[in-house]
Amino acid sequence: MLVAHITDSHIELPEPRGAGRIADFERVVADIGRLSVQPDLVIHTGDITHCDREAEYQQACSLLQRLPMPCHVIPGNKDRRESMAAVFDLAPGFIQQTIDTAHWQLLLLDTLSDTSNKGAYCGERLRWLETALSSTTKPVAIFMHHPSFEMTDNPYPFQFENKDTANEFNKLVTSFNMVKGIFCGHAHRNTTGKVGTIPGMTLTAMSLDRRKGTYSPKMDGKPIYQLIDFADDGGFRCQFRACL
Numbered sequence: 001m002l003v004a005h006i007t008d009s010h011i012e013l014p015e016p017r018g019a020g021r022i023a024d025f026e027r028v029v030a031d032i033g034r035l036s037v038q039p040d041l042v043i044h045t046g047d048i049t050h051c052d053r054e055a056e057y058q059q060a061c062s063l064l065q066r067l068p069m070p071c072h073v074i075p076g077n078k079d080r081r082e083s084m085a086a087v088f089d090l091a092p093g094f095i096q097q098t099i100d101t102a103h104w105q106l107l108l109l110d111t112l113s114d115t116s117n118k119g120a121y122c123g124e125r126l127r128w129l130e131t132a133l134s135s136t137t138k139p140v141a142i143f144m145h146h147p148s149f150e151m152t153d154n155p156y157p158f159q160f161e162n163k164d165t166a167n168e169f170n171k172l173v174t175s176f177n178m179v180k181g182i183f184c185g186h187a188h189r190n191t192t193g194k195v196g197t198i199p200g201m202t203l204t205a206m207s208l209d210r211r212k213g214t215y216s217p218k219m220d221g222k223p224i225y226q227l228i229d230f231a232d233d234g235g236f237r238c239q240f241r242a243c244l
Contacts, residue, residue: 001101003227004032004039005143007185008205010078011060021050021207024223025063028206030068031243032225039227041069041099043108045185045203046076046145048084057087072097076145076185077117081110089176090181093136094125098132103232105136109144111160119146119160119186121169130170133176139234140179147184148173149200150194153213157193159186170195181236183228190224191215201238218242 009025026159032039042064045237049056064071064089064106073149074095075081083093099106109129113120121129133140133222137165150164160166173179182195187202194200206223222242 001104001230002039003106003230004042005045005183005203005227005228006042006206007045007062007145007203008076008188008207009045009211010205010207010210013055014055016209018173019207020207021209022059022063024207025060027061028223028225029066030045031223031241033172035227039069039180040101042067042071043106043143043183044071044073044176045183046112047145047185047205048073048076048220050078050082052078052083052176054083055204058084061087070098071084072108074143074145075110075112076215077112081112086132091160094128096125096128098179100136102137103138103234104230105132105138105140107132107140107142109142111144111146111148113161116161119144119148119166119244121148121160121165126168130172133172133179136178136234137220138178139230140176141228141230142235143224144184147191147193147200147202149182149184149195151187151191151193151202154189154191162183162207173185174198178234180234182229187212223243 111119123213182200
C-alpha cells in the first residue's frame with residue numbers, strides 16, 4: 001500500500017504577497033498525478049487553511065478533488081472542526097478516522113486544541129484511540145498534526161500543550177506493539193523522534209513560504225511531500241518527493 005502524505009498547505013485568501021501557496025499545492029497535486037505508481041490514498045495532516053475561512057477550505061477541497069484516489073484530512077491548529085466538517089462533509093465533533101486496509105490499519109487523529117496552537121488529546125479522544133487499537137491485530141500507522149514526541153533538529157522540540165498530556169498519549173500508544181510509525185505535520189520541517197521504540201517523523205510544509213530548516217539543492221525551491229510504502233509484513237519505507 002502506497003500513501004502520499006501532505007501537510008501544512010496554509011491556504012490563505014487573498015494570498016500574502018509573494019507566498020504562492022495555491023501554486024505550491026497545485027504542484028504537489030500535479031506531481032502525485034504524474035507518479036508512475038499511483039498512491040492508494042492521500043492524507044493531509046492539517047493546517048489546510050491559514051485563517052479558517054470557508055473559501056480557503058473550498059480552494060483546498062477543489063485541488064484535492066483533482067486526484068483520482070481517495071483523500072483524507074485532519075485538522076491542524078490553524079483549522080477549525082466545524083468549518084472543515086461543512087466543506088469536506090465530515091461528521092461533527094472530533095475529526096478522527098480509522099482506515100482499515102488488507103494488511104494495515106491507519107488511524108487519523110485530531111490533536112487540535114481549542115486554547116492554543118500546540119497539541120492536545122483529551123480523555124474522550126484517548127478512549128477512542130484505545131478502542132481503535134484494541135480492535136485490530138494488524139500493524140498500525142498513526143497520522144496526526146502535532147507530534148507527541150520531542151523532535152530532533154528543531155529549536156522548539158516539544159509541541160504538545162503539556163508533558164502530562166503527551167505522556168498519557170505516548171503511554172497508551174506504546175502499550176500496543178502493533179503501532180509501527182507516527183507521521184505528523186506542524187513542525188514545517190523534516191524531523192524525527194521516538195515514542196518508546198516507535199519511530200516518529202514530521203513532514204515539512206508544502207507551502208514554500210512556511211517551510212523551515214535546510215534542504216538539499218535538489219529540493220530547494222520545490223514543494224515537498226512524502227511517499228510511504230507500507231509492506232504487507234508490517235514494515236514501511238519513506239521517501240521525500242520534491243515536485244517537478
